[in-house]
Amino acid sequence: MSxxxxxxxxxxxxxxxxxxxxxxxxxxxxxxxxxIFLGGALVMLLHSALIRRTMDAATSTSWALSAATAALVAxxxxxxxxxxHGPKVAVxxxxxxxxxxxxxxxxxxxxTLVAILISHSWLEREGVRGPEMQALMLVSAMGxxxxxxxxxxxxxxxxxxILSIALYVxxxxxxxxxxxxxxxxxxxxxxxxxxxxxxxxxxxxYGATGTTNLPQIAxxxxxxxxxxxxxxxxxxxxxxxxxxxxxxxxxxxxxTPDVYQGAxxxxxxxxSAIAKVGGFAALLRVFVSSFGLLRADWQPAIWVIxxxxxxxxxxxxxxxxxxxxxxxxxxxxxxxxxxxxxxAATSRGVSDSLYYLFAYAFMALGxxxxxxxxxxxxxGNHRLDAYxxxxxxxxxxxxxxxxxxxxxxxxxxxxxxxxxxxxxxxxVEAHSVWLAGIAMVSAVVAAFFYLGLxxxxxxxxxxxxxxxxxxxxxxxxxxxxxxxxxxxxxxxAGALAxxxxxxxxxxxxxxxGSPAGAGSTSGEEAGSTSEETEEPALxxxxxxxxxxxxxxxxxxxxxVIPAPLLDFAHQATLLIR
Amino acid sequence: xxxxxxxFVLLVLGVLFAGLSFVASGMLAPxxxxxxxxxxxxxxGIVPDVDPPQRFPVRFYLVAMIFIIFDIEIVFLYPWAVxxxxxxxxxxxxxxxxxxxxxxxxxxxxxxGALDWGPVRRLMPAVRTRTTASTVRRVAARAAGSExxxxxxxxxxxxx
Numbered sequence: 001m002s003x004x005x006x007x008x009x010x011x012x013x014x015x016x017x018x019x020x021x022x023x024x025x026x027x028x029x030x031x032x033x034x035x036i037f038l039g040g041a042l043v044m045l046l047h048s049a050l051i052r053r054t055m056d057a058a059t060s061t062s063w064a065l066s067a068a069t070a071a072l073v074a075x076x077x078x079x080x081x082x083x084x085h086g087p088k089v090a091v092x093x094x095x096x097x098x099x100x101x102x103x104x105x106x107x108x109x110x111x112t113l114v115a116i117l118i119s120h121s122w123l124e125r126e127g128v129r130g131p132e133m134q135a136l137m138l139v140s141a142m143g144x145x146x147x148x149x150x151x152x153x154x155x156x157x158x159x160x161x162i163l164s165i166a167l168y169v170x171x172x173x174x175x176x177x178x179x180x181x182x183x184x185x186x187x188x189x190x191x192x193x194x195x196x197x198x199x200x201x202x203x204x205x206y207g208a209t210g211t212t213n214l215p216q217i218a219x220x221x222x223x224x225x226x227x228x229x230x231x232x233x234x235x236x237x238x239x240x241x242x243x244x245x246x247x248x249x250x251x252x253x254x255x256t257p258d259v260y261q262g263a264x265x266x267x268x269x270x271x272s273a274i275a276k277v278g279g280f281a282a283l284l285r286v287f288v289s290s291f292g293l294l295r296a297d298w299q300p301a302i303w304v305i306x307x308x309x310x311x312x313x314x315x316x317x318x319x320x321x322x323x324x325x326x327x328x329x330x331x332x333x334x335x336x337x338x339x340x341x342x343x344a345a346t347s348r349g350v351s352d353s354l355y356y357l358f359a360y361a362f363m364a365l366g367x368x369x370x371x372x373x374x375x376x377x378x379x380g381n382h383r384l385d386a387y388x389x390x391x392x393x394x395x396x397x398x399x400x401x402x403x404x405x406x407x408x409x410x411x412x413x414x415x416x417x418x419x420x421x422x423x424x425x426x427x428v429e430a431h432s433v434w435l436a437g438i439a440m441v442s443a444v445v446a447a448f449f450y451l452g453l454x455x456x457x458x459x460x461x462x463x464x465x466x467x468x469x470x471x472x473x474x475x476x477x478x479x480x481x482x483x484x485x486x487x488x489x490x491x492x493a494g495a496l497a498x499x500x501x502x503x504x505x506x507x508x509x510x511x512x513g514s515p516a517g518a519g520s521t522s523g524e525e526a527g528s529t530s531e532e533t534e535e536p537a538l539x540x541x542x543x544x545x546x547x548x549x550x551x552x553x554x555x556x557x558x559x560v561i562p563a564p565l566l567d568f569a570h571q572a573t574l575l576i577r
Numbered sequence: 578x579x580x581x582x583x584x585f586v587l588l589v590l591g592v593l594f595a596g597l598s599f600v601a602s603g604m605l606a607p608x609x610x611x612x613x614x615x616x617x618x619x620x621x622g623i624v625p626d627v628d629p630p631q632r633f634p635v636r637f638y639l640v641a642m643i644f645i646i647f648d649i650e651i652v653f654l655y656p657w658a659v660x661x662x663x664x665x666x667x668x669x670x671x672x673x674x675x676x677x678x679x680x681x682x683x684x685x686x687x688x689x690g691a692l693d694w695g696p697v698r699r700l701m702p703a704v705r706t707r708t709t710a711s712t713v714r715r716v717a718a719r720a721a722g723s724e725x726x727x728x729x730x731x732x733x734x735x736x737x
Contacts, residue, residue: 021663038678046681049688 024092029081031095031149033071033105037112037142040067044131044138055131057123061543064116064134068141071109078102083571089151093213096151096285103354103572104148104281111273111361112141114547118369119266121544125377126174133173137270140166144278148285153202153212153239156282160198160246163278164191167271171263174379183262190245190255198242204235214290221293233297239286240301246279247335250308257320260328261382265375268324269368272331273361280338280357284350287342295345302343303435310336310442318449323371324382326449327364330408333446334360340423340439344430351573352422355566359415359555363407366551369544370401376538387453389461394538398457400548407555409450410443414559418566639691643683650679 028035044063048055079102087098095101119133143162150156168191172184206212208231209220226232244252260268287298313333320326338360341353374390374397375381391398407414410421420443427436540548558565657664657672664671686692 021660023664023667042678042681045685049681049684 027088027090027097029074029078030088030090030097032074032078033109034142034145034149036067036071036074037109037138037145040064040070041135041138041142043067044135048131054129056129057120060131060134061116061120061123063131064138065113067138068109068113068116072106072113075102075105075109079106089215093215094152094155095149096214097149099572100281100285100350100354101149103358103569104277105145107277107358107361108141108144108148108274111277111365112137112270114362114365114369114550115266115270115273117543117547117550118269118365118372121541122264122266122372122379124541124543126379128173133170133267136166136170140170140270141274144274144281147278148281150282150285151214153205153214153217153286156286157195157199157202159278159282160242161195163275164195164246167191167267167275170267170270171259173267174264176378177262177380179262180264181262183259186255186262187259194242194245194252197238197245201235201238201240201242204231204238206235208232208235214286217290218292221291232294236291236294236298237301240283240298240305243279243283243286244305247276247283247338248332249305249335249339250312250332251305253309253312253332253335256332257325257328260331261322261324265324265368265372265379265382268327269365269372272327272364272368276331276335276338276364277357277361280335280342280353284342284353288345288350292345299343299345302339303432306336306339306343307435307438308336309333309339310439311445314442314446317446320449321384322382323374323384323387323453324368326384326453327367327371330446330449331360331364333442334364334408336442337420337423337439340427340432340435343432343435344426346426346430347573348429349423349426351569352419352426354572355569356419356423358565358569359407359419359558362551362554363404363416366400366548366555367404367408369548369551370397370404373397373538373540373544384453384456387457389457389459391458392461394540397538397540397548400552401457402454403552403555405450405454407559409447412559413556415555415562415565416559418559418562422566636694639686643686643691646679646682646686650676 040063044055044060047063048060078097079099082097082099082102087096089095090097115137116134119137123129123133140163143159143164143166146159146162147156148159150159168184168188171187172181174180202212205217208226208229209217211217211220241252245255248256260272263271287302291298309332313329313331313336317326317329317333320329334356338353338356341349341351341356343349344352371382372379374386387401390401403414407416410417410419420439424436424439427433427439653675654672657668661668661672
C-alpha cells in the first residue's frame with residue numbers, strides 16, 4: 001500500500017470514529033454589536049501600534065465614536081429584527097436574542113457613546129495620549145452587552161469577566177493620583193474574590209441541575225421536585241452574592257465609594273452606568289427566567305438586600321463631603337430601587353427595572369460629566385464646597401447638574417420620577433407594601449442631599465453666608481440625626497452649622513483661643529473661606545458638552561413624554577424567554 | 578454527622594501543626610540579632626554610600642503578559658487541533674480570527690516596547706563614571722573625614 005492510501009484510510013477511519021460534528025449555526029446579527037465593539041478596540045490598538053507617535057485623543061475618540069455609533073445602529077436593526085420575527089436563541093443556545101437582550105444592547109451602546117464623549121474631554125484636559133482608555137471602554141461595554149444577552153451561566157461569567165477586567169485597568173488609569181491605583185487594587189481584589197464566589201455558585205447550580213443553560217435550568221426545575229435542594233439554594237446564594245457585588249448592593253457595596261472616588265471621573269461615570277446595567281441585566285434574566293419557580297426562596301433575600309441598600313445608600317450619602325462619594329452612595333440607593341423590580345419577580349417588575357436602569361444610566365453619566373468638568377485639571381476638585389454658587393459662575397453647567405440631581409431625586413417631569421413610580425408600583429402590585437414604603441422613605445431621605453446640593457449651587461456666594469450654609473448644614477444635620485452619630489447640636493452665631501463641624505470648631509477654637517478662626521477648618525462654615533479660595537475657571541469642551549446635553553435631553557424629554565420609553569421597556573420584557 | 582469526623586480531625590491536626598511550627602521555630606531559632614553591617618546592602622565589598630534605587634523597572638511583567646497571551650492561545654489551539662478535521666473550514670476561519678486578535682494585541686505590546694531588552698536608555702545616568710581610582714580616593718576622603726568632590730560623589734555623579 002502506498003503512503004497515500006494509508007493516509008486516506010487513516011483519514012476515513014478518523015472521520016468515521018469522530019463522526020460528524022454538528023457545527024452550531026451562528027447568526028451573526030445576534031452578536032453584531034459585540035463584534036463591532038471588539039473589532040473597534042482591536043482596530044484602535046492596531047492603529048496605535050502601527051503609527052510612530054502616540055495616538056492623540058482626537059484619533060482614538062473618532063475610532064471609538066464610530067464603533068459606538070455602528071453598534072448603536074446595529075442594535076436598532078436588531079430591535080427591528082426581534083420585533084418582526086420574535087425572540088430566538090443563537091450560537092448553540094449560548095446567546096439569547098430577545099427584546100430584553102436588545103434593550104440592554106441599545107442602552108449599553110448609547111451609554112458608551114456618551115461615556116466616550118466625556119472621556120475625550122478628560123484625555124484632552126489631562127494631556128493623556130493613547131487609545132487605551134477608550135479601547136478598554138469598548139471592551140468593557142462589550143462584556144456588559146454579553147451579560148445582557150447571555151443565555152448560559154458560563155456566558156454570564158464570561159461577560160462579567162470581560163466587563164470587570166477592563167474596569168480594573170480603567171480605574172487605575174490616572175497614574176498621577178495614588179488614589180486611582182488604590183481604587184483599582186481594591187476593586188480588583190474584591191472583584192476577583194466575588195468572581196470566584198460567582199463561579200462556585202455556577203458549579204453548585206450545575207451540580208444540582210446538571211446544566212448551565214438558563215432555559216434548561218428552568219426546564220429542569222419545572223419537571224423535577226428536588227427533595228434536598230440545599231445544593232441548589234447554596235449555588236443560588238453564591239450567584240446572588242456575585243451579582244450583588246457587581247451592582248453594589250448592601251452588604252456587598254463596600255468597594256463602591258472608594259472606587260468611585262479614586263477612579264478618573266469619566267471612568268466613574270462609565271462604571272456607574274455600564275457595570276450596573278450589565279450586572280442587573282444578568283441578575284434579572286438569571287433569577288426571573290431561570291429560577292422563577294424558586295421565587296419563594298429568593299424573594300425574601302432580595303427583600304432584605306433591597307431594604308438595606310435603599311436605606312444605607314440614602315442615609316450615608318447625607319454625610320458625605322465629596323461629591324463623587326455622595327454620588328457613589330446615591331448609586332447604591334438607585335441599585336436598591338432597581339432591586340424592587342426584581343423582588344416583585346413579575347414581568348411588570350422586570351420591565352420597570354429596565355426602565356429604571358435606562359433612566360439611571362443617563363442621569364449618572366450626566367452627573368459625572370458635570371463632576372468631571374468641575375473637577376478641573378488634575379481631576380481633584382470634588383469637595384461639595386466647589387459647587388457653592390456654581391449657578392452664578394456657570395449657569396448652564398449648574399442648570400444641567402440641577403436637572404440630573406432633580407431627576408435622581410425623583411422630581412416630576414424627569415425620567416427619574418417615572419422610574420421610581422414604576423418600580424414602587426410594581427412592588428405594591430407584588431404585595432411588597434412594606435418594601436415600597438421603605439423605598440419611598442429612602443427617596444425622601446435621598447431628596448435631602450440632592451436638593452441640598454442644588455441649593456448649594458444656586459445659593460448666593462460668600463456675601464450672605466447663613467443662606468449659603470443653610471442647605472448643606474441642614475442636610476448634614478439630618479444625616480447625622482439619621483445615622484445618630486452626633487446627637488449634640490449647636491446653632492452657631494452666623495451659620496447654621498453641622499453638628500460635627502461645630503464640635504470640631506469648638507475643639508480647635510478652644511485650642512487656638514479664637515472662635516472666629518475655628519470654623520475655617522470644618523467644611524461647613526466655609527462661607528467666609530470660599531471667597532479666599534479662588535475657584536478655578538472651568539471650561540466646558542465640546543465633547544463633554546454634547547454628552548451633558550444628550551443626557552439632560554434624555555432625562556427631560558422622556559420625563560415629559562414618557563410613553564415611547566415606557567413602551568420600549570414594556571416590549572423588551574414581553575419578549576423575554 | 579459521623580462522616581464529617583475525619584474532616585474535623587484533619588482540621589484540628591492542621592491547626593496543631595501550624596501552631597507547633599510557630600512555637601518550635603521560636604524556641605529553636607538562634608536568638609542572635611544581626612549586626613548593622615550584616616543588615617547593610619552588600620555591594621561587592623564597597624561601602625555603600627548612596628541608597629540603593631527604590632524604583633527600578635520590572636520588565637518581567639510584560640514578558641509574563643506576553644506569555645499569558647500566547648498561553649491562552651495554545652490552550653485554545655490544542656482542542657481545535659484535535660478535532661480540526663471535523664470542524665472543517667468553519668473551525669479554520671474561527672481559529673484564524675482568534676489568532677488575528679491575539680496577533681494584534683502582540684503587535685500592540687511590541688510597539689509599546691515590551692520586547693526592548695537592549696541597554697535601558699536612562700533619562701539620567703545613575704553613576705556617571707566610577708573607576709578604581711575614584712573609589713579609592715572617595716574612601717580615603719571619607720576616612721580622612723572630609724568629603725572630596727570626586728566624579729562619583731553624590732550630587733555630582735548622579736545627575737540631579
